[in-house]
Amino acid sequence: MARTDPSLALRKRRHTRVRRKVAGSADRPRLAVNRSLRHISAQVIDDTTGRTLVAASTAEKGVREALGGGSGGNVNAASAVGRLVASRAKSAGVQRVVFDRGGFAYHGRVAALADAARQEGLEF
Numbered sequence: 001m002a003r004t005d006p007s008l009a010l011r012k013r014r015h016t017r018v019r020r021k022v023a024g025s026a027d028r029p030r031l032a033v034n035r036s037l038r039h040i041s042a043q044v045i046d047d048t049t050g051r052t053l054v055a056a057s058t059a060e061k062g063v064r065e066a067l068g069g070g071s072g073g074n075v076n077a078a079s080a081v082g083r084l085v086a087s088r089a090k091s092a093g094v095q096r097v098v099f100d101r102g103g104f105a106y107h108g109r110v111a112a113l114a115d116a117a118r119q120e121g122l123e124f
Helices: 006-021 061-066 075-091 109-119
Strands: 030-035 040-046 051-057 098-100
Touching: 030 109, 040 075, 040 109, 051 075, 061 075, 075 109
Parallel strands: 030 098
Antiparallel strands: 030 040, 040 051
């Protein structure tokens, strides 16, 4: 039997509100962030075709090695994922994105990922 977590239901409602306003297109795809206790991941998505253009996560082997095998659930790991997804997006020809925080508060790891992506040259 699945457990119903009230905080998960609230986050889903917030994410639905965000997604009403935020949609990715071919010229300006959506940078979607997902955060768990252990990991953080980011995807650049073109919603018109439903395709993920680039992605990065702390669950990837290369990112874990770059972090020295440390935790993927901290601000340093989120910054590393932000830099990685931005460099992959730029190599795929994406300069501008819209930011989708996924119902998470723009604070801590989510903000660190966004700031690192901006420093690497993504515009949003």
